[in-house]
Amino acid sequence: MRPKGQTNPSGPAALSSEGPEILRLKREIGLTSAVSLIAGTMIGSGIFMSPEWVLRNIGSPAGSLIVWAACGLLVTFGALSYAELGTIIKESGGDYIYILRNFGSLPAFLFAYTSVIVVRPASVAAVSLSFAEYAVVPFYPGCSSPPMVIKCTAVACIVLLSLVNCLSVRLATSIMNIFTVTKLLALLVIVVGGMVLLAHGQTESFQNAFQNTKTDAGAIGIAFYQGLWSFDGWNNLNYVTEEMKKPEVNLPRAMMIAIPLVTCFYLLVNVSYFAAMSPAELLSSGAVAITWGNKVLGSWVWLISLSVALSSFGSANGTLFSGGRVCYIAAREGHMPDILSMAHVRHFTPSPALIFTSVISIIMVIPGSFSQIVNLFSFTAWLFYGTTISGLLYLKIKKSELPRSYKVPIIIPIVFLMASVYLVLAPIIDQPQIEFLYVILFIFSGIIFYFPLVHFKCHPMFLRKLTLHLQLLLEVAPAEKNVN
Template identity: 35%
Template sequence: MASKDLPSPSEIALITPGSEQPPTAMGFGEAPNNRSSADSAAAAPAAEKVQMKKQLGLLEGVAIILGIIFGSGIFISPKGVIREVEAVGTSLVIWILSGLLSMIGALCYAELGTCIPKSGGDYAYIYEAFGSLPAFLYLWDAMMIFVPTTNAIMGLTVASYVLQPFFPEECKIPDGALQLLAAVMICFLTFLNSYSMKATTKMQNVIMFTKVAALVLIIILGLVWMAMGNVENFNKPFDNSETDPGKLSVAFYSGIFSYAGWNYLNFMTEELRDPYKNLPRAIYISLPLVTAIYVLANLSYLAVLTPQQMVASEAIAVTFGKKVLGVWSLIIPILVAVSAFGGLSVHIMASSRMCFVGARNGHMPSLLSHISIDKYTPTPSLVFLCALSIVMLLVSDVYVLITYSSIVESFFIMLSVSAVLWFRYKRPNMERPIKVPLWVPIVFVIICAFLIIVPCYVAPYEVGMGVLITVIGIPFYYAGIVWQNKPIWLQNAIGKVTLTFQKLFMSAKEEKD
């Protein structure tokens, strides 16, 4: 790329009002009378348009799905299931049902991703099916809460596993050390995602095999443990099982949390080579594999550890390793740290595409819809989410924030899958390369509705706070998007800020084919 004639920062054009934007897309006020984005098109050779490249094949697609699902959840959250149900057999049933629910949901996303081949995932589908306001509210929750809090928590998880060997068991790791290391890792992965998609995806491919190897190791150790006759934990597996619907729904949430991420490849559809084939294939390969590995891993955990030991453990995989590996137990936290690190990288990469598409539709500041003119990555979106994630590291109640929003996020996922039913009704002749049986989205929506309604009874305060966070976005929608006739001084100010960041990031508006 060094020999390429790239435009100077001053030649990078601003987006002008109404240029390739939907009717509501003048949100957050673009500056009037700025130069057209055609200037940047003229500055760059036609052979290398300023747009994100189709660099993801089937292997990379599988790596993205496995990379985000095999984060740290399976190494930590199994105690959330066993704590609620209190029985080994019921716990395994919930893990199986959580996997089946995820597979049903993934089938729906395979249809959505091939009939609406746009990046942005849930945001794109809600926008296409239900319009601007619901899509904006999802984006509001995602950008303000879901994404940065998840990045912060994943960063803190990696940091805790990296630092733990340097502190005695009785010594608590200082919060400042955890936050600093988490911030460094988030910044590094943001830089890597901005600098080279090829390097990032290669790293994720390697980490994917490491993640699978870690879980296969846990499964083999558990099977060997059981083969040695240690099966007493499975005597009367359903004794004293919890039957309260509220607690069962909370247990399902813990299980589903570990499967979360099966829809993340849909955030990057436009960067997939041959998405009509590779998107569904990646989903069909990943989800059955995840379900089988998760159920077998939990079988191993439950064979080695009693329910009481699992509830008392802060990191089940580490406790498991200490019991079966002895002096070699250090292998487990290293593998967990690598796994969580890879999950964080995938989350940063995929969520930045949702931010990018939202800005492209006018639901976020226009500068976030720009692409690096030499790296072809959404650098402004990546940096924006990096800054929000670091802010979340400093929030003492970051875990509480994600608790407030988890029910709302489930509602929006249900809304996304409802789009399958809506399109079947409103657009019966819509091109559908993949068409799932109608019972599949119906079953998913019904189960999601149950998992949303029950917590309203069990945890009304948390649900209310999640709804409040969402509703706060409505004034921003009307001020930023509906109100188009903003004062000239405000539009000029936003235009100057946009130009400044264009120069800083060497970025320009995406050029269409």
């Protein structure tokens, strides 16, 4: 770790892209790639798996559709708020950099510590496990896929995506663009199939649609967790602001294209599920999209398995792409080991941070459980989302004179903050689980590392030697900010 802003002038930095002493990540993300990064990360395995869990927690088809619509509205409010933050603080890093600039070093370190060690790798692991489950299904017809095969496939997925992201930003964004189009076409097939069923009068699920709706706070909170998991990735663009072309224009524009588009698709896909299945059938399906495919597509159901696998693969790519940037930016600010703040001298990618995130993700695949990962990830994520938005409210009230190219009405971040507080507290109060306590304890355990390593800068000599050897091995050098 190093003090903020300090770089190592030695090493292979002479091979930089913008002069003999400056190495920067390139601005290669245009509007199309920005939309693909958001939509492509959001549309992963969630819409093919979470509808069952949303319905299980909320109890009724109408209640389920309301939860999905509310999730879309909530993340739209969040995206509008983050867009303003991105035009005030024009640095990559998303929540981390916003918390750092508004609340200081310790809260930002706790976010980075939690995000780099748990949240981002857990998200990559969960989506990769979903990819693996659907990718190996054709090889085991009529029986369950062996857990070891699923986990090995998930590990292979992470390794491949890590290699792609380390080699080229352009290659990684091209994959995002291609897979985003593919998954939108897959969702369109489900939507059209549902419209055909409705046209033929299959509306039984929508009769007495509010029957059995649950209204207790904990059940609603958990239902939102499962729905919001499918929207995860709505703020990914804020993690790569320095790599965007014209971020002051493309950041809010990409969010306003991608998120309403995804929300509309999600609602229509859920309507299609309910047109094809009764609530009881949906709850017992295990794999909602496959059950839908069996009923509607018949022998062509393999298309759904392929679509879910491709969708999950694309989402894992976007999650790893942004997750590596969190690690990279935190290291650049002195909150993580030096080596993680470096970029490859020829490929201009934060390869050490990407490799580190991939390794932690692989470790999480080994004992991974999809539903547990979702709940713990959601609880932690919304805790920090609320913290970030409170920083925006501070800037709007106390520093309204700061230049910004985009402003959001103050009521929008207020509503988002209230929803964040509800999503954090409601499950704890109504359905307390020991796992939530473990998460909170883990977050604050970061203080043990913060004071000796960051505040007092106690850096062991062996770590410095290791950094030098890794720098030579990985062909990386310290990189500068790109905020002009």
